[in-house]
Amino acid sequence: MALFGKKEETKLPENLPVHVGFIMDGNGRWAKKRGLPRSLGHVEGGKNFKRIMQYCKDIGIKYASFYVFSTENWKRPQAEIDGILAIMREYLDEVQLHLGDGVRAIFLGDKSAYPEDIRKRMEKLEADTAHHSQLTVLLACNYGGRDEIAHAAREIAALVKNGELDPDSITEQTIADHLYTAGIPDVDLVIRPSGELRLSNYLIWQCAYAEYYFTDVLWPDFGTDELDKALIDYAGRGRRFGGV
Ligand code: IPE
Ligand code: IPE
Ligand code: MG
Numbered sequence: 001m002a003l004f005g006k007k008e009e010t011k012l013p014e015n016l017p018v019h020v021g022f023i024m025d026g027n028g029r030w031a032k033k034r035g036l037p038r039s040l041g042h043v044e045g046g047k048n049f050k051r052i053m054q055y056c057k058d059i060g061i062k063y064a065s066f067y068v069f070s071t072e073n074w075k076r077p078q079a080e081i082d083g084i085l086a087i088m089r090e091y092l093d094e095v096q097l098h099l100g101d102g103v104r105a106i107f108l109g110d111k112s113a114y115p116e117d118i119r120k121r122m123e124k125l126e127a128d129t130a131h132h133s134q135l136t137v138l139l140a141c142n143y144g145g146r147d148e149i150a151h152a153a154r155e156i157a158a159l160v161k162n163g164e165l166d167p168d169s170i171t172e173q174t175i176a177d178h179l180y181t182a183g184i185p186d187v188d189l190v191i192r193p194s195g196e197l198r199l200s201n202y203l204i205w206q207c208a209y210a211e212y213y214f215t216d217v218l219w220p221d222f223g224t225d226e227l228d229k230a231l232i233d234y235a236g237r238g239r240r241f242g243g244v
Contacts, residue, residue: 009230012059013235017188019063020056021210024049026194026218033218039083044220046087050098055224057103057135058230063184064137065108067202069146074113085118088141092121102134108180108203110142110151121127138184145204152178181206189213189234193222211237 020196024045031041049066069084075086095105105125106156106169124143164191165174176182187203187237195216199207212232 001125009020010225012228015235016059016061016231017211017234019065019185019187019189020061021065021067021187021190021203021207022052022124023038023067023190023192023198024219025067025192025196027220029194030218030220038080041122041220042087048220048222049091049212050095051098052227053103053137053225054090054137055227056137057099061135062159065203066137066139066186067143067200068139068141069109069143070140070201071109071142071147072201074142077206085115088118089121092118096125096128102132104129104132104136106136106138106180106184108138108140108148109153110147111142113142138181140202143180145199146201148179149175149205151180175205179205183194186210189223189230191215191227191230193217193219193226209239209241211239 017099024143027041027045028038029041030078053064053066068088073084074081107122107126109123111119115169127169152175156165156170156174183201186206186208189212190199190202190207190210190211192198193215195214197214203210205244211234213233215226215230
């Protein structure tokens with residue numbers, strides 16, 4: 001079956017990653033290169049998010065996570081933050097319509113930092129899509145890996161305090177169960193465009209054994225052909241998880 005006319009050519013490998021994490025970086029530089037305001041880079045980045053999400057669904061990826069906004073990104077100028085919030089409002093209203101059936105959306109991060117209307121839209125999207133299972137899209141908004149682990153520690157400490165949990169029984173699984181990603185498989189492949197070779201606090205627990213793919217292409221230009229390249233590269237790697 002044809003996915004998109006011109007993409008019939010690419011033969012994707014059989015061993016696709018179950019969970020792909022996208023660090024959507026480089027929007028600002030994409031705009032700067034064109035003499036445009038950074039906010040327009042975020043608009044283009046948003047369009048590419050939709051393209052890549054749709055493609056993940058078409059090729060059968062089960063979990064796709066996207067780094068939308070970090071706990072550190074609040075340091076940016078208020079005008080830029082407001083621009084990103086405006087894009088979020090727009091997408092929260094239309095994303096479900098755009099994707100159709102089969103896609104479940106889950107937010108990773110502390111929603112309480114967002115204005116009430118956005119928080120409500122996030123909660124509604126999660127509730128409306130909770131029964132879908134073809135593709136799960138994880139949206140990291142006000143997300144930081146260290147913040148997530150601290151949040152899990154607070155929840156676990158409260159259980160110990162109430163006498164519901166014995167500290168000696170705490171395992172790696174206990175911690176995983178208290179992360180925002182509880183029940184979601186670990187990341188298999190992290191993709192970071194834009195030339196930066198770092199994780200920037202993205203899913204630091206869940207990426208412990210992830211494979212990494214870096215490219216200089218900026219996020220708004222990271223199209224489906226670029227994703228194909230990353231998937232082919234990933235398929236050729238030997239993952240050992242500490243074994244032989
Ligand atoms: C990523 O693009 C989007 C967010 C962090 C919200 P950037 O805005 O970081 O783009 P660059 O890195 O400045 O090019
Ligand atoms: C990471 O990008 C966060 C997102 C893509 C949302 P940044 O642009 O914030 O990361 P640094 O500052 O280059 O590490
Ligand atoms: Mg950046």
